[in-house]
Amino acid sequence: MTGSGTEADPAVEEVPLPLEVEELLGWLRVEKGRSPTTLTAYRGDLRRYCAWLHGRGASLDAVGEEDVTAYVAHLRAEGRAPSSVKRAMVSVRALHRFLAREGSAPVDPSAEVALPRVPRGVPRALTEEEVGALLDAVVGDDALARRDRAILEVLYGTGLRISELVGLSVADVDRESALIRAFGKGARERIVPVGRLAMAAVDRWLAAGGRPLLAPERWARRADADALFLNRRGGRLSRQGAWGVVRKHGDAAGLGDRLTPHVLRHSCATHMLDHGADVRAVQELLGHASISTTQIYTLVSADRLWSVYRDAHPRARG
Secondary structure, three states, X not given: OOOOOOOOOHHHHHOOOOHHHHHHHHHHHHOOOOOHHHHHHHHHHHHHHHHHHXXXXXXXXXXXXXXXXXXXXXXXXXXXXXXXXXXXXXXXXXXXXXXXXXXXXXXXXXXXXXXXXXXXXXXXXXXXXXXXXXXXXXXXXXXXXXXXXXXXXXXXXXXXOHHHHHOOEHHHEEOOOOEEEEEOHHHOEEEEEOOHHHHHHHHHHHOOOOXXXXXXXXOOOHHHHHEOOEOOOOOEOOHHHHHHHXXXXXXXXXXXXXXXXXXXXXXXXXXXXXXXXXXXXXXXXXXXXXXXXXXXXXXXXXXHHHHHHHHHOOOOOO
């Protein structure tokens, strides 16, 4: 087992999920606005944790710090990467913190348990020339080509997450002011400016010959009628569908596995910082809750600064 996305373990599935876990999940959904994807991940992590406790003969309300420490060791023994262990323990810590706050447990036994250190990776960003090649890879002016060009321009031009992009409705686009209303993690709303080229691509997609050609005579769901981006059957474009658009044109541009929707987000942030944008402005644009997340991108720009310096300064390589 290497993570929460592994195949279901029958022994784990046989152990009933405690009521306290269901209460936590309900609280996260209602009070914290966690997405269905996040809740599914929490449920899987906590089902495995509770099954492990069951096998150890420990009840949830009597877990001690030694039990939590032993579970971290158990995850490591399974061969999980430090990032996978840390992610699984986020769910465990959330559960014990919730139980202590609700008075179902005297203390939080996970509070002082050390977690693995996860190296901060530098995001992979495309060069500006590679972004240009990607956008040039969309050929034609049919409805799907207009849609695909708009998707790529918006992803790179705004730094939206793929989930935010496919969640957009037509009403979320203020074409006159060139602004988009996006809903990020935890349903947090933010207003994002849209550059001239990205806005032109969206206008072209919404014009006759674009989105109207994919719109069905009768909408299957209201959410489809409102959707900014449609699939070829006239439904709201899914995450998988948008992923396919990025992969298709990335392959055509020769980028292959280097390109993902998140790489376009990385590239947006990196190129803005390269051109002098303030890190806090980029934080606001990307919808990062913490400035420390955005500061990862400054590492990329520092690497490029050194590259230019080494190539340009006569004594840099002396």
